[in-house]
Amino acid sequence: MTITETVRAPETASLQERVARVEAAAYRMRHHVLNMGEAQGQGYVGQALDAADVLAAVYADQLRYRAEDPEWEGRDRFLLSTGHYAIGHYAALAEAGIVPVDELETYGSDDSRLPMSGMSTYTPGMEISGGSLGHGLTIAVGTALGLRLQGSGARVFNFLSDGELDEGSTWEAAMGAHHHQLGNLTAIVDINALQADGKTDTVLRTEPVLDKWAACGWFVQRVDGNDVGALLAAFDSAAAKAEAEGKPSVILCDTKVGRGVPLLEDREKAHFMRIDEHEWQICREQLTAGYEARTASEGESK
Amino acid sequence: MTATTAAGPTVKTAPKPKLKTSAMIASFADPGQKTTPAPFGHALVKAAQENEKIVGLTADLGKYTDMHIFAKAFPERFFQMGMAEQLLFGAAAGMAQTGVVPFASTYSVFAARRAYDFLCLDAAEPNLNVNIVGGLPGLTTGYGPSHQATEDMAIFRGMPNLTIVDPCDSVDIEQAVPQLAASEGPTYLRLLRGNVPTVLDEYDYTFELGKAKVLRGGNDVVFVSSGLMTMRALQAAKELAAHNVDVAVVHTPTIKPFDAETVLGEINTDRLVVTLENHTVVGGLFETVAAAAARAGVAKRILPVALPDEFLHAGALPTLHERYGLSVDRIVAAVLGAL
Ligand SMILES: Cc1ncc(C[n+]2csc(CCOP(=O)(O)OP(=O)(O)O)c2C)c(N)n1
Ligand SMILES: [Mg+2]
Numbered sequence: 170m171t172i173t174e175t176v177r178a179p180e181t182a183s184l185q186e187r188v189a190r191v192e193a194a195a196y197r198m199r200h201h202v203l204n205m206g207e208a209q210g211q212g213y214v215g216q217a218l219d220a221a222d223v224l225a226a227v228y229a230d231q232l233r234y235r236a237e238d239p240e241w242e243g244r245d246r247f248l249l250s251t252g253h254y255a256i257g258h259y260a261a262l263a264e265a266g267i268v269p270v271d272e273l274e275t276y277g278s279d280d281s282r283l284p285m286s287g288m289s290t291y292t293p294g295m296e297i298s299g300g301s302l303g304h305g306l307t308i309a310v311g312t313a314l315g316l317r318l319q320g321s322g323a324r325v326f327n328f329l330s331d332g333e334l335d336e337g338s339t340w341e342a343a344m345g346a347h348h349h350q351l352g353n354l355t356a357i358v359d360i361n362a363l364q365a366d367g368k369t370d371t372v373l374r375t376e377p378v379l380d381k382w383a384a385c386g387w388f389v390q391r392v393d394g395n396d397v398g399a400l401l402a403a404f405d406s407a408a409a410k411a412e413a414e415g416k417p418s419v420i421l422c423d424t425k426v427g428r429g430v431p432l433l434e435d436r437e438k439a440h441f442m443r444i445d446e447h448e449w450q451i452c453r454e455q456l457t458a459g460y461e462a463r464t465a466s467e468g469e470s471k
Numbered sequence: 472m473t474a475t476t477a478a479g480p481t482v483k484t485a486p487k488p489k490l491k492t493s494a495m496i497a498s499f500a501d502p503g504q505k506t507t508p509a510p511f512g513h514a515l516v517k518a519a520q521e522n523e524k525i526v527g528l529t530a531d532l533g534k535y536t537d538m539h540i541f542a543k544a545f546p547e548r549f550f551q552m553g554m555a556e557q558l559l560f561g562a563a564a565g566m567a568q569t570g571v572v573p574f575a576s577t578y579s580v581f582a583a584r585r586a587y588d589f590l591c592l593d594a595a596e597p598n599l600n601v602n603i604v605g606g607l608p609g610l611t612t613g614y615g616p617s618h619q620a621t622e623d624m625a626i627f628r629g630m631p632n633l634t635i636v637d638p639c640d641s642v643d644i645e646q647a648v649p650q651l652a653a654s655e656g657p658t659y660l661r662l663l664r665g666n667v668p669t670v671l672d673e674y675d676y677t678f679e680l681g682k683a684k685v686l687r688g689g690n691d692v693v694f695v696s697s698g699l700m701t702m703r704a705l706q707a708a709k710e711l712a713a714h715n716v717d718v719a720v721v722h723t724p725t726i727k728p729f730d731a732e733t734v735l736g737e738i739n740t741d742r743l744v745v746t747l748e749n750h751t752v753v754g755g756l757f758e759t760v761a762a763a764a765a766r767a768g769v770a771k772r773i774l775p776v777a778l779p780d781e782f783l784h785a786g787a788l789p790t791l792h793e794r795y796g797l798s799v800d801r802i803v804a805a806v807l808g809a810l
Contacts, residue, residue, distance in 0.1 A: 252617055284785035291785070300617030302554060302588065332531065361576040364554060365531045366539075372531050373553025449708045 183403065187230055189467075191397045194264050195225035196460045199429050201260035202454065205276040205283075207449040209306070212277065212285065214316055215433055215442040217257030217362045219395070219424035220328075224261040226400040227326060227357070236266035239293040246312050248296045250305020251330040255287030258295065258328075267294040303336025304367075305329050306356060310345045313354040324408075326448050327356045332364035334375045340385065343417075347386030352411035355404075356387075356419040359394065361426050365440045387419045394422025430455050473755030498666050499611060499699060499788055506666035509642035511604065513542025514648035519545055519766065525652055526566060528552055530559040536576035536606040537664045544643040556586040563601045564593035572600050572652050577654055578660060579620030581626060594657045595632045601657045608637070608661035609698065609749030610778055614783035621778050624726055625754025626658050634658040634680070635726040637748075637756075639701035642671040643724050646678035654680055661698055670702045676722075683730035685737065689719035692736050692806060694748035697723045697756050700776070700797065704747050707802040714807060726756065731763035738764060738771055745774045745810060749797060752777035774809050776802055 198221045206214040227247060229338070236242040249258050256276060262268040268283070276283035282291050286300040286445070295310050309327035316323050333339050346354050360378065362369045369375060380387045388410045392399040400422070407418035427433030427442065430452045434441060500506050509639065519525040519541065527541040531554035542549035552559045556577055560656060563573040581603040582590070594601035612618045627635055634654060638644045644663065651658045662763045686701070687708060696704040701722045708718035723730060723735050738744045738760070748756035759774035764771055779793050792798045 277650045279786040280784075284615055286785065288615055288617075288785070298615075299661055300614065301585070332554050335531065335555045337555060337557055352597060365535065366529070366533045366551060372551055373555065 173404050182258050184291045184398065187401055188397045190230045191222070191225045192464075194229040195397070196429075196456070198225055198257070198260035199456050201263055201270070201273055202256055203430075203449060203452050203456065204416040205256050205259065205273050206444065208274040209277040209285075210446075211227070211441070212256050213253045213441075214256065214444060215256055215426040215439070216330075216359070216361065217260065217427050218433065219361050219428045219431060220254060220257045221429065222400060223261065223357055223359060223422050223424070224257055224394050225264070226256065226397060226404060227243070227328075228261040228265045229400060231404050232326070233323070234265065234267070234294075239267050243323055244323065246296050246309075246316075246325045248299075248305050248309050248312065248325065248327045249287050250299045250327060251302065251334060252286035252288075252298070252299070252300025254328070254330070254359070255283070255285065255295075257290070258287055259283050262292070262294045266292070266424050268292065272326065273459075275428045302330070304332045306342035306346070307331070309354055310342050310349070310351065313346070314349060316338070317351070317353055323353070323355045325351075327354070329352040329356060329358055330364075330380075331358060331360045331362065331369050332372075334358065334378065335364075339390065340381075343382065343387065344383040346417040350468040351417045352415035354417040355407050355415065358421050359424055360420060360421055361424045363426055363438050368438065382419045382421070386416065388416045389419050389421065391421040391423065394424035395428050430460060431459070451468070485677075499667045500666060503670045507669045508666050509537040509540050509664065510641035510644040511648065511660075511662055512537035512665050512735045514645045515541045516525055516544040518649045518652050519548065520575075521649075522572065522652060524572045525549065526573050528559055528563055528566075528573055528579070529759050530554055530575075530577045532577050532606065535578075535727070536604055536662060538574075538576045538604070541574075549740065550751040557589050558579045560586045560589035560601070560603070561593050564589070564597075564599055566595065567599035567601045568597075572602070574602045574604055576604040576606065576662070578618065578624045580606040580618055582659070583620055583623040587626065587630075590633075590657065591630050596628050596654045599630050600652075600655060601646065602651050603657070603659045604662050605659060606664050607727050610783060610791055610797065611663075611749070611788070613786050613788050613791060616782040619783055621751045622659070622754065622785060624748075624756070628727055628759070630753060632656045633727065635661075636680070636724055637661045637698035638663060638678070638724050639698060639722060640670040641667040642676070643667060643678050647680065647724070650678070650680040661700065668699075668702055669768050670705065671722075678724060680706050681724040681725045681728055681730060681803050683721055683725075683733040685723050685733070686720045687718075689717040690742070691716050691810070692718040692743045692745060693740070694718055694720045694745050694747055695723060695734055695738065695756070695760055696720065697726060699750045700747040700749050703797065705741065705803060706799045707806070710799060710803050711806060714803075715793060716806065716810065718806075723756065726759060729759050729763060731767070733761060735763060735767050738773070739769050743774065743806070744771055745776060745806060745809075747802065750777060751780055774805065776805055
C-alpha cells in the first residue's frame with residue numbers, strides 16, 4: 170500500500186478546512202450513534218454524543234491508519250479504555266471506513282462484531298478490550314514503550330472517562346508515562362462530569378484535575394471538548410510539545426452529555442439515559458436541524 | 472425479510488426479532504415469575520435498624536447493587552468511595568478495625584479480580600468482619616469477559632477465613648444478610664439485584680449459614696446446586712418428572728465453609744449426581760463436591776452443569792444461558808443423556 174492510503178488531514182489544509190471536515194464527520198457519527206441506540210433500544214447514547222467531537226477529531230484529523238488494513242504496523246494506536254463508549258467508537262470506525270456502516274445496526278445483538286462493551290477480539294480497529302475501567306492508560310504506556318523501542322514513529326492515543334480518574338491504576342500509569350518520557354503518548358479525558366452513581370463531584374471529587382496531571386509531569390491542556398477548533402488546536406500543540414520536550418500530553422475535554430440533541434442535552438443526566446421509542450426520530454431531526462443551522466450561519470459569516 | 476419457498480416466488484416473512492444484549496441491569500427472572508424488589512438493600516436496612524454498627528460502602532455502583540436503598544435510609548452511615556475498588560476494600564477493612572460492620576458493594580468481577588490483595592491481607596488475614604457484596608456473579612450479564620465473573624468463586628475459595636455465599640433468590644438473600652453481619656470474619660455474597668426471583672418460599676426452607684438443605688427428594692437423580700442454578704434445578708426437576716425421572720434437589724448456598732456432611736449423605740447412593748452452578752467448571756461447586764467425595768472415599772461419577780473453561784461471548788443473557796448449558800432445557804437434556 171502507498172502512503173496516500175493512510176488517512177489523515179493533509180498538512181496543507183487550513184485550520185478552517187480541518188474544522189469543517191471534523192464537524193461534518195462528528196455530525197455523521199452522531200447519526201450513527203442514534204441509529205445504533207435505536208436498533209438496540211438502549212445504549213450509552215448520551216456519552217457517545219458528548220464524545221463525538223473528540224472521536225471525530227482523532228479519526229478525521231489526527232490518527233494515521235489504513236482503512237483496508239486496520240492492523241498496518243505503522244498505524245497510530247487509539248486505545249479505548251472506556252469500554253462502554255464503544256458505541257461512539259463504532260461510529261468513528263464506520264466514519265473511518267474500517268467498519269461498514271450497514272453493520273452498525275447489529276450493535277449489541279447476538280453474534281455481532283460490535284458488542285456493547287468494546288473488545289479487541291471482536292472488532293477491527295479496536296486495539297484493546299476495555300470496560301474494566303482504569304486499564305487503558307497502563308496498556309498505553311506499554312504500547313508507547315514498545316513502539317519507541319522498535320523505532321516506530323507511530324503515536325499512541327488513549328481515551329479515558331472522568332470516572333477512570335478514580336482508579337489508582339490511572340495515576341500509576343500517569344507517573345509511569347512521565348518517568349519514561351513518553352512523548353509519543355497522548356491521553357484524552359472525557360470530562361462529562363458524570364459516572365454511574367451520579368455527578369462526578371458527588372461520587373468522588375477528582376478536581377483540580379488539571380493540577381493533578383501537571384503534578385504528574387504531563388503537558389496538560391483543558392478545552393471545551395465540543396469545540397472542534399479548540400480540540401484541533403490542542404492536538405496540534407500536544408504534538409509540538411511532545412516533539413520538543415518528550416513529555417506525555419493530556420487533553421482534558423469538558424463535554425456535554427447528549428451534545429447536539431437538545432432533547433437529550435436537557436434531560437436529567439444519567440449513566441443510562443432513557444430514550445423512548447418515539448423519541449429517536451425527534452433526536453435525529455433535532456441533530457440535523459442544529460447542524461444545518463450552524464453550517465448555514467458559518468457559510469454566511471465567511 | 473424475504474425467503475424463497477419451494478414453489479419459487481419470494482414471500483415476505485415477519486422479521487425475526489433480534490436478540491439484544493441484556494442490559495447490565497437485566498433480570499434473569501422468567502416472564503411472569505414472582506419477584507421481590509431489591510431484597511439485599513431492604514435486608515441491609517432492616518439489619519442496620521437492629522445493629523447500629525452496620526455501614527454501607529460502594530465503588531460507584533450503589534444503584535446497581537441495591538446499596539442505594541441503604542444509602543437513602545442511612546445517609547450518614549453510607550460511604551461512596553468512588554470507582555476505586557482497592558480503596559473500597561482497604562477502607563472497609565480499616566473501618567472494621569474500629570469495630571463497625573461494613574458491607575461493601577461492587578460487581579463480582581471487580582471484587583474478585585481488581586482488589587483481591589486488599590481483601591485478602593487487610594480483611595481476611597486479620598479475620599475482620601468485612602462483608603463483600605458482588606453484583607453480576609457468574610454469567611448474569613451479556614457484556615462479555617470484562618463484566619462476567621465466571622471464576623469469582625474459584626478465586627475466592629483459596630482465600631483463608633473467607634465465607635462464600637451463593638444465594639438462590641430473594642428468600643436466601645433476606646435471610647443471609649443478618650447472618651453475614653453477625654458472623655465473625657470476612658464474607659462474600661454473590662448478589663442478585665433488582666427484581667429478584669422469589670422461589671424458596673414454596674419450600675420448607677430457611678437459610679442457615681454453612682448449611683446445605685434438601686429441598687425435594689427423588690429416587691433417580693440428585694442435583695447439588697447453588698445460586699440461581701438452584702432455581703433452574705427445581706424447574707428442571709419438575710420437567711424431568713414428565714420424563715418419569717425422579718430428581719432430588721440439594722441446595723448449598725454456602726460454598727465455603729462447605730456442608731460436606733449433608734451433601735455426602737445425599738450423593739453416597741445409587742442415584743446419578745449432578746452439580747449445577749453459575750460459574751466455570753474450574754474451582755467452583757463441582758470441584759468442591761468432587762473434592763469432598765474423594766476425601767471421604769466416596770467413588771461417584773459426578774456430572775457437572777457449569778460454564779466452560781473459556782472466556783464467554785457477549786450477547787443476550789437467554790442466548791448465553793442456552794449456549795453454555797445453564798438453561799432448563801439444556802439441564803434436562805444433559806440429565807436424559809447421562810441416564
Ligand atoms: C473497574 C470498574 N469498576 C466499576 C465499573 C462499573 N462502571 C461502569 S461505567 C461506571 C462509571 C464510570 O464513570 P464514567 O466512565 O465517567 O461514566 P459515564 O460518564 O459513562 O457515566 C462504572 C462505575 C467498571 N466498568 N470498571
Ligand atoms: Mg463520565
